[in-house]
Amino acid sequence: MKRGSRPTQHDIARAAGVSTAVVSLVINGRANGKVKISSATQERVRQAIRDLGYVPNLAARQLAGGQTNVLGVFTYEPIFPMSPTDFYQPFLVGIEEQATKSDYNLLLFTRPTGTGRRHIYHDGVNQLLAAQGAVLVGTNEDRDELSRLRDEGYPFVFVGRREINGENIPATAADYTGATEALVGRLIAAGHRQILYISFQSENESAADRTRGFLQALTAAGIPAPERFVHRTEKAPTITIEHLRQWIAQGITALAFEQINTAYEVLELAEGAGLRVPGDLSIVALGKADDPTVHHHDIDTFFIPQREMGAGAVTLLDRILREPDASISYPITIPCTPVPGRTIGPPAPSGAAGKEVVEQAL
Amino acid sequence: MKRGSRPTQHDIARAAGVSTAVVSLVINGRANGKVKISSATQERVRQAIRDLGYVPNLAARQLAGGQTNVLGVFTYEPIFPMSPTDFYQPFLVGIEEQATKSDYNLLLFTRPTGTGRRHIYHDGVNQLLAAQGAVLVGTNEDRDELSRLRDEGYPFVFVGRREINGENIPATAADYTGATEALVGRLIAAGHRQILYISFQSENESAADRTRGFLQALTAAGIPAPERFVHRTEKAPTITIEHLRQWIAQGITALAFEQINTAYEVLELAEGAGLRVPGDLSIVALGKADDPTVHHHDIDTFFIPQREMGAGAVTLLDRILREPDASISYPITIPCTPVPGRTIGPPAPSGAAGKEVVEQAL
DNA sequence: CTGAAAGCGCTTACAG
DNA sequence: CTGAAAGCGCTTACAG
Numbered sequence: 240m241k242r243g244s245r246p247t248q249h250d251i252a253r254a255a256g257v258s259t260a261v262v263s264l265v266i267n268g269r270a271n272g273k274v275k276i277s278s279a280t281q282e283r284v285r286q287a288i289r290d291l292g293y294v295p296n297l298a299a300r301q302l303a304g305g306q307t308n309v310l311g312v313f314t315y316e317p318i319f320p321m322s323p324t325d326f327y328q329p330f331l332v333g334i335e336e337q338a339t340k341s342d343y344n345l346l347l348f349t350r351p352t353g354t355g356r357r358h359i360y361h362d363g364v365n366q367l368l369a370a371q372g373a374v375l376v377g378t379n380e381d382r383d384e385l386s387r388l389r390d391e392g393y394p395f396v397f398v399g400r401r402e403i404n405g406e407n408i409p410a411t412a413a414d415y416t417g418a419t420e421a422l423v424g425r426l427i428a429a430g431h432r433q434i435l436y437i438s439f440q441s442e443n444e445s446a447a448d449r450t451r452g453f454l455q456a457l458t459a460a461g462i463p464a465p466e467r468f469v470h471r472t473e474k475a476p477t478i479t480i481e482h483l484r485q486w487i488a489q490g491i492t493a494l495a496f497e498q499i500n501t502a503y504e505v506l507e508l509a510e511g512a513g514l515r516v517p518g519d520l521s522i523v524a525l526g527k528a529d530d531p532t533v534h535h536h537d538i539d540t541f542f543i544p545q546r547e548m549g550a551g552a553v554t555l556l557d558r559i560l561r562e563p564d565a566s567i568s569y570p571i572t573i574p575c576t577p578v579p580g581r582t583i584g585p586p587a588p589s590g591a592a593g594k595e596v597v598e599q600a601l
Numbered sequence: 602m603k604r605g606s607r608p609t610q611h612d613i614a615r616a617a618g619v620s621t622a623v624v625s626l627v628i629n630g631r632a633n634g635k636v637k638i639s640s641a642t643q644e645r646v647r648q649a650i651r652d653l654g655y656v657p658n659l660a661a662r663q664l665a666g667g668q669t670n671v672l673g674v675f676t677y678e679p680i681f682p683m684s685p686t687d688f689y690q691p692f693l694v695g696i697e698e699q700a701t702k703s704d705y706n707l708l709l710f711t712r713p714t715g716t717g718r719r720h721i722y723h724d725g726v727n728q729l730l731a732a733q734g735a736v737l738v739g740t741n742e743d744r745d746e747l748s749r750l751r752d753e754g755y756p757f758v759f760v761g762r763r764e765i766n767g768e769n770i771p772a773t774a775a776d777y778t779g780a781t782e783a784l785v786g787r788l789i790a791a792g793h794r795q796i797l798y799i800s801f802q803s804e805n806e807s808a809a810d811r812t813r814g815f816l817q818a819l820t821a822a823g824i825p826a827p828e829r830f831v832h833r834t835e836k837a838p839t840i841t842i843e844h845l846r847q848w849i850a851q852g853i854t855a856l857a858f859e860q861i862n863t864a865y866e867v868l869e870l871a872e873g874a875g876l877r878v879p880g881d882l883s884i885v886a887l888g889k890a891d892d893p894t895v896h897h898h899d900i901d902t903f904f905i906p907q908r909e910m911g912a913g914a915v916t917l918l919d920r921i922l923r924e925p926d927a928s929i930s931y932p933i934t935i936p937c938t939p940v941p942g943r944t945i946g947p948p949a950p951s952g953a954a955g956k957e958v959v960e961q962a963l
Numbered sequence: 964c965t966g967a968a969a970g971c972g973c974t975t976a977c978a979g
Numbered sequence: 980c981t982g983a984a985a986g987c988g989c990t991t992a993c994a995g
Contacts, residue, residue, distance in 0.1 A: 245753075247988055258966045263990055275964055297731045298663035299988030302971045307660075308712060309731065338711045344731065347707040349700045350670060369659045369671065369706065391654075609972055620982045625974055637980060661972030664987045966995080972987105979982080 246291040254287035255280075266295065310343040310556060311370030314377040315357055326545075329529040330376050330398050333549025341557045346370045359384045367393060372560050374398060374552045378443070394559050396552040400444040400570045409559060410570040411551035415445050418541040418575035419452030419525050420459070423495060425539070426521060427460045430585045431493040435486060436469045437478070437505075438497045449497060449525045478505055480512045487519060492586035499524035502538050506582065517584030527578055539580035544573045608653040616649035617642075628657065629667070672705040672918060673732030676739040677719055688907075691891040692738050692760050695911025703919045708732045721746045729755060734922050736760060736914045740805070756921050758914040762806040762932045771921060772932040773913035777807050780903040780937035781814025781887050782821070785857060787901070788883060789822045792947045793855040797848060798831045799840070799867075800859045811859060811887045840867055842874045849881060854948035861886035864900050868944065879946030889940055901942035906935045 248262040255262070261276055265284040270276040287293070301307045312334060316327060338345050348366055352358045358381065359367055365388070367373040372394035375385075386403050388395060400412035426434055436453050438446055450469070457464050472478060483505070486494075496502035502524040509516055516522055524540035551571055558565065610624040617624070623638055627646040632638040649655070663669045674696060678689060700707050710728055714720045720743065721729055727750070729735040734756035737747075748765050750757060762774035788796055798815050800808055812831070819826050834840060845867070848856075858864035864886035871878055878884055886902035917933055 248990095249988080252966095259989080260967085260991075261965065267990085277964070280964085294727050294730060296664070296988050298660045299971090300990080301660035302658070302664050302973085302987090303989040303991080304971065307731065309708070335709070335711055338709075339713050342712055344728075345709040345711050346671070347697070347700075347709060349697055350704055350706050351701050364656045366706075368656055369669070610974095611972080621973080622975075622983085623981065629974085639980070642980085658972050661987090662974080664971090664989085665973040665975080666987065667974060964995105966993105968993090969991090971989085971991105974987085975985090977982105977984090979980105 245296075246293045247296070248293070250291055251284060251287045251293050254291060255283045257284060307371060308343050309346050309370045310338060310553065311346045311348060311367045311373030313348045313357070313359060313367060313373050313375050315375075315379045315381065316377040326528050327376055329545035330549040333546035333551075334374055334376075334398075334553055335549075336546070337550035337553035341553055343553070343557070348373075359388060365391065365393065367395070372396075372556045374549070374556060376549070394556060394563075396556045396559070398548050398552045400448065402444060407569040409555060409567070411548045411555060412448075412570035412572055413445070413526070413543050413548060414572045414574050415448035415526065416452040416455070417572075418577070419449045419495075420456045421452075421577065422523050422525065422539065422541060423453050423456035424459065425583055426493045426495070426523060427456060427462065429521065429583055431521060432462060432586075433465070433490045434468070434493040434495055435491045436495045436497070437501060438469050438471055446497060452525075453495065472501070478508070480508055483509055483512075483514060483520065487514075487587075491520075493521035493523070493583075496522070496524045497526075499527045499538065499540055502540075506538060517582050519587055521584055521586070522582040523580075526575065537580050537582060539583045540578045541575040542578055544575060547573050607658070608655045609658070610655070612653055613646060613649045613655050616653060617645045619646060669733060670705050671708050671732045672700060672915065673708045673710060673729045673735030675710045675719070675721060675729060675735050675737050677737075677741045677743065678739040688890050689738055691907035692911040695908035695913075696736055696738075696760075696915055697911075698908070699912035699915035703915055705915070705919070710735075721750060727753065727755065729757065734758075734918045736911070736918060738911070756918060756925075758918045758921070760910050760914045762810065764806060769931040771917060771929070773910045773917060774810075774932035774934055775807070775888070775905050775910060776934045776936050777810035777888065778814040778817070779934075780939070781811045781857075782818045783814075783939065784885050784887065784901065784903060785815050785818035786821065787945055788855045788857070788885060789818060789824065791883065791945055793883060794824060794948075795827070795852045796830070796855040796857055797853045798857045798859070799863060800831050800833055808859060814887075815857065834863070840870070842870055845871055845874075845876060845882065849876075849949075853882075855883035855885070855945075858884070858886045859888075861889045861900065861902055864902070868900060879944050881949050883946055883948070884944040885942075888937065899942050899944060901945045902940045903937040904940055906937060909935050 248259045248266075251262045252259045257280060261280065262284055264270050264272075264274060264276060265281050266288070270281050297307055312331070314327065335345065346369055348357070350361070350366065352361050356379075359365060367388070374396050376398045378399075380397075380401070382403060385397075385401065385408065389403060389408060395409065397408060397410040400410050401408050423434065434453075434457075436450070438450070453468070454464055470482075478501070494502075494505065496505070502522055506516055506522055509520060509522075514520060522538060524538050526543045527540045528543055529545045551573060555567075555571055558567070610621045610628075613624045614621045619642060623642065624646055626632050626634075626636060626638060627643050628650070632643050659669055674693070676689065697707065708731060710719070712723070712728065714723050718741075721727060729750070736758050738760045740761075742759075742763070744765060747759075747763065747770065751765060751770060757771065759770060759772040762772050763770050785796065796815075796819075798812070800812070815830070816826055832844075840863070856864075856867065858867070864884055868878055868884055871882060871884075876882060884900055886900050888905045889900075889902045890905055891907045913933055913935055917929075920927065920929070
């Protein structure tokens with residue numbers, strides 16, 4: 240054993256008077272498997288390990304095909320979501336909790352790529368290969384990279400439903416469709432027939448899921464979907480009191496917001512201008528983050544199960560690694576818990592004619 | 602190149618008509634170092650890399666002595682500090698930010714050990730060896746493990762000053778001594794002569810630093826340290842209004858709290874009982890976490906530079922890895938920014954006699 | 964049950 | 980400048 244370096248299995252083998260194969264088997268607990276090692280020999284090996292302070296070299300173990308118990312975590316977000324108000328923070332908490340339970344260490348891919356934005360591939364090198372598999376989190380993902388990742392057969396799970404070329408990739412997803420259908424169903428049950436869906440300009444899978452749930456709720460109630468049921472808005476809300484008045488004049492009795500922040504702003508806007516909610520207008524939000532610093536109980540909405548999504552991603556990845564050939568249907572869907580509020584009520588007694596165009600240029 | 606597996610340097614070498622050594626040199630950017638590789642050859646290698654989609658095997662690279670750019674993060678805390686109100690969260694943020702800047706990925710040691718508490722050594726195996734070096738965070742550390750870690754020569758940095766066998770180990774530390782001396786100095790400048798230091802029962806390095814700063818402030822002002830200047834308390838505060846009244850009767854005019862939470866509780870207790878702060882009693886706290894969810898501006902205190910401590914730990918570890926033989930004096934001390942409050946004022950005009958025993962059994 | 968040996972994919976002297 | 984080769988420390992058939 241060379242000076243200054245750690246002892247190797249070779250040193251142990253010599254000290255115990257056995258071969259390195261025996262040492263390896265004892266260390267990995269395979270001494271009672273296909274090959275039997277006498278317990279006397281095992282004890283000699285263990286004693287030598289203690290005496291020499293042997294510790295396995297993980298790189299060598301990995302190179303030789305052993306397990307390293309390292310799962311990667313990658314996000315396209317600019318920095319790791321460790322700010323307490325960050326939407327992605329609860330996902331990470333869930334990932335971390337489940338990693339502990341499933342006996343994995345976590346490799347956070349924090350290395351920059353020089354372009355200012357994170358990338359999976361640096362100079363064509365898949366950075367994730369340092370881990371046995373990876374959990375991906377966040378929006379703004381690069382679909383080309385995901386596509387390539389899948390083609391390479393690298394094991395990964397996305398947190399949030401994602402389609403590549405129309406096909407669902409391994410993912411855990413909130414049941415936005417079901418939760419939206421249930422919530423809009425409550426509006427309909429309260430008597431609403433003209434409901435406007437306020438969405439962002441950008442279209443993605445989770446928005447599509449909500450839209451589907453919205454339409455399913457209408458269909459289930461036998462209400463024909465109006466030609467234009469969605470009002471698209473920029474990230475910075477552009478809704479004014481004039482919008483609200485005009486919508487009410489058009490017969491709209493309820494608003495369903497994709498983002499709860501927008502819903503809150505409009506709620507304040509409406510009530511500040513003397514409109515009653517839900518008297519004049521009912522309001523729902525199609526999802527609410529698990530943000531512990533915000534405790535509103537006003538708006539009817541549902542929780543996005545962020546921790547469960549993160550934890551589920553680790554569980555799913557673990558399964559993929561253990562059973563590479565299992566056929567699993569993606570995404571794994573996780574239900575959303577309803578959050579009751581005070582913003583659903585019966586529609587105003589008499590609105591405008593129901594036949595008018597729902598939306599106009601504003 | 603075998604089916605189903607990734608191409609290796611050997612495949613690249615064959616495709617480019619060179620040896621694996623050349624491939625390695627080109628990949629690692631050493632093609633212009635001691636050994637020169639013609640740019641034509643370099644380009645052929647790069648082309649082959651692109652054509653075959655080669656990606657290096659990190660385990661092999663590590664085993665052969667190359668760089669992996671992986672830094673470990675270990676904490677003795679029960680779970681990773683991802684709760685927004687957690688004291689350790691800002692350290693992690695700082696670590697993450699600096700890791701990105703210094704071009705490292707982060708390996709979070711989340712694997713449990715079965716004992717309920719985290720450990721560096723699992724069955725005698727140093728888990729941190731999966732990384733080139735590690736940053737350690739949190740209290741409740743196992744000094745024996747730290748000692749062994751240091752004896753092994755494993756590169757690590759603690760966030761927070763720590764001594765092993767009376768010797769400072771590599772660490773970044775808040776300047777509790779200087780900040781405490783300055784803050785207590787303000788009390789003295791305001792006229793206070795009998796100041797009681799409220800500390801926890803447990804003694805550790807940061808408490809010792811504060812104590813030293815406290816005594817230095819007295820010494821600098823030529824005030825002899827009273828025999829008993831510290832009141833020790835349990836984690837759950839055990840201070841009552843009777844304590845306060847008795848202290849005032851004894852001539853105490855100011856309290857310096859180790860923990861800001863205790864300071865706030867006592868402030869409320871005092872004011873609730875009709876005592877004026879700072880009229881009857883001045884109060885300072887010896888440090889305040891960077892907790893974004895709490896915004897008190899009442900008590901005179903100072904910020905604990907948590908993010909800087911985390912970031913500094915990565916910077917220091919990076920330096921240790923690059924210059925293993927550099928002699929660095931530990932800990933690296935980081936100043937604390939003062940936080941002005943409203944709880945320092947001149948002492949009450951006439952207290953009790955200054956000669957009495959400062960503390961009595963209560 | 965045990966031992967000698969190949970091989971994982973890379974880096975790095977060393978000899979041409 | 981380039982190539983053949985050793986070695987990093989481990990796992991795993993394979994032959995005794």
